Amino acid sequence: MRYRSTRGTGATLDFEQVTLAGLAPDGGLYVPEEWPHFSHDAIAALAGLSYAETAVRVMRPFVGDALSDDELRALCTQAYGRFAHRAVTPLAQLDERHWVLELFHGPTLAFKDVALQLLGLFFERFLSDRDTHLTVIGATSGDTGSAAIDALAGRAKVDIFMLHPQGRVSDVQRRQMTTVKAPNVHNIAVEGTFDDAQALVKAMFAEPAFARRFSLSAVNSINWARLMAQIVYYFYAAVRLGAPQRPVAFSVPTGNFGDVFAGYAAAKMGLPIARLIVATNVNDIVARALRDGDYSAGEVTPTAAPSMDIQVSSNFERLLFDLDADAVPGQMAAFANERAMRLTARQRAGAAALFTGVRIDADEMALAMRWACEGSGQVLDPHTSIGLAAARATELPANVPVVTLATAHPGKFRDAVERATGVRPGLPSRVGALFEREERYDVLPAELEAIKDFISARATSARSG
Numbered sequence: 001m002r003y004r005s006t007r008g009t010g011a012t013l014d015f016e017q018v019t020l021a022g023l024a025p026d027g028g029l030y031v032p033e034e035w036p037h038f039s040h041d042a043i044a045a046l047a048g049l050s051y052a053e054t055a056v057r058v059m060r061p062f063v064g065d066a067l068s069d070d071e072l073r074a075l076c077t078q079a080y081g082r083f084a085h086r087a088v089t090p091l092a093q094l095d096e097r098h099w100v101l102e103l104f105h106g107p108t109l110a111f112k113d114v115a116l117q118l119l120g121l122f123f124e125r126f127l128s129d130r131d132t133h134l135t136v137i138g139a140t141s142g143d144t145g146s147a148a149i150d151a152l153a154g155r156a157k158v159d160i161f162m163l164h165p166q167g168r169v170s171d172v173q174r175r176q177m178t179t180v181k182a183p184n185v186h187n188i189a190v191e192g193t194f195d196d197a198q199a200l201v202k203a204m205f206a207e208p209a210f211a212r213r214f215s216l217s218a219v220n221s222i223n224w225a226r227l228m229a230q231i232v233y234y235f236y237a238a239v240r241l242g243a244p245q246r247p248v249a250f251s252v253p254t255g256n257f258g259d260v261f262a263g264y265a266a267a268k269m270g271l272p273i274a275r276l277i278v279a280t281n282v283n284d285i286v287a288r289a290l291r292d293g294d295y296s297a298g299e300v301t302p303t304a305a306p307s308m309d310i311q312v313s314s315n316f317e318r319l320l321f322d323l324d325a326d327a328v329p330g331q332m333a334a335f336a337n338e339r340a341m342r343l344t345a346r347q348r349a350g351a352a353a354l355f356t357g358v359r360i361d362a363d364e365m366a367l368a369m370r371w372a373c374e375g376s377g378q379v380l381d382p383h384t385s386i387g388l389a390a391a392r393a394t395e396l397p398a399n400v401p402v403v404t405l406a407t408a409h410p411g412k413f414r415d416a417v418e419r420a421t422g423v424r425p426g427l428p429s430r431v432g433a434l435f436e437r438e439e440r441y442d443v444l445p446a447e448l449e450a451i452k453d454f455i456s457a458r459a460t461s462a463r464s465g
């Protein structure tokens with residue numbers, strides 16, 4: 001399998017190269033040259049397999065010869081061995097139609113662990129026979145940061161610099177990042193929004209000399225390996241609910257469009273997905289784009305679901321490329337200049353065939369959280385509740401089960417959950433004594449030169465190179 005950039009320039013890469021590269025030098029995102037196809041029988045054969053074995057089968061065509069079957073299996077077994085639930089991503093039923101897929105049983109309590117535990121091992125494996133020290137840069141609205149830091153802390157040959165928007169992540173999220181003491185971990189609180197942090201990360205990749213000097217790599221969902229690992233749980237859940245015989249719908253709390261794009265990839269690979277519900281909070285750029293073709297970024301509004309407080313949704317570019325590739329370079333240039341662009345007719349029609357965008361406000365989120373809590377005793381976090389509210393608002397054929405992706409543990413957002421339900425969720429013991437540990441982070445302005453200077457002064461590759 002080879003990967004090409006959504007901006008259409010530059011060389012194609014293999015899986016190992018694409019994993020280490022992160023973002024393409026032309027500013028695009030890497031996508032596979034073609035989608036592997038799973039037949040009805042190949043999907044049926046996934047029934048009863050463990051999560052790790054399902055992961056091996058689903059990811060195999062994307063990995064190519066970068067890893068042998070045995071190597072891939074060993075890495076998946078190691079990554080998913082750290083999850084607190086034997087099913088890794090178990091399903092819980094809310095009523096006859098609604099299910100939640102619990103993606104928060106990893107070490108840092110959010111769906112990010114599913115991919116990042118594996119990505120940390122891929123980095124280690126691919127760097128083992130290279131004379132390279134990687135500088136991983138990332139932007140987080142709260143969950144990617146802690147998951148990436150957990151996956152990379154203390155690893156040889158990798159430094160991680162993680163940018164979060166100052167004051168806009170929950171106290172648990174911040175402490176999960178800032179109380180990690182490993183010397184290769186560097187936390188930066190940026191005076192701005194997540195979008196500012198993400199733009200700074202992309203700007204560093206766009207400077208070839210800087211990117212080369214520090215061997216930059218990415219842990220955000222701009223890195224293809226992240227999305228590849230997220231495709232697995234769509235197969236795992238759908239097969240448990242009757243696929244390939246029965247189609248399943250998914251409702252996905254959405255910000256950067258990575259998780260729901262992984263669902264789109266699963267559908268392209270042959271999984272019978274009846275609908276992908278793209279659930280946003282009031283930061284609804286993607287819901288608007290799907291509804292009206294208008295992809296225009298407004299100001300970010302802080303909400304009780306801070307991980308989705310995003311207006312520039314990186315992975316939407318991958319969808320636009322898959323639906324009408326020729327239009328993408330012009331659209332992205334327009335967006336860079338005006339923070340606005342329009343979808344083509346082909347993109348709108350192609351997206352409408354599978355996606356429904358739904359914007360959920362604070363009251364609707366709280367209502368859904370209470371419905372789950374009172375009806376089935378399930379305490380959901382604000383992001384998952386947005387997904388559930390959108391799922392309940394979407395009409396589907398009677399025999400189609402709807403799976404809402406439970407993207408975070410409610411304990412990460414205790415105050416918001418308590419406000420809506422009166423229940424204050426606890427934190428699982430695996431996160432440790434977060435509130436007793438000392439925090440360590442630097443506050444920097446959202447300015448490229450300030451961030452580059454900070455990285456230049458601390459990256460190991462600067463000392464050795």
Ligand SMILES: Cc1ncc(COP(=O)(O)O)c(C=O)c1O
Pocket residue numbers: 110111142143144221253254255256257258259260307308383384407408
């Ligand atoms: C808890 C939670 N839910 C949902 C999302 C949105 O996922 P995506 O950015 O892949 O659309 C995020 C952030 O990525 C998150 O941390």
Ligand SMILES: N[C@@H](CCOP(=O)(O)O)C(=O)O
Pocket residue numbers: 139140141142143144145219220221222255256258307308
């Ligand atoms: N919600 C995310 C934002 C970054 O998303 P990613 O999936 O692109 O890493 C976060 O928690 O940081």
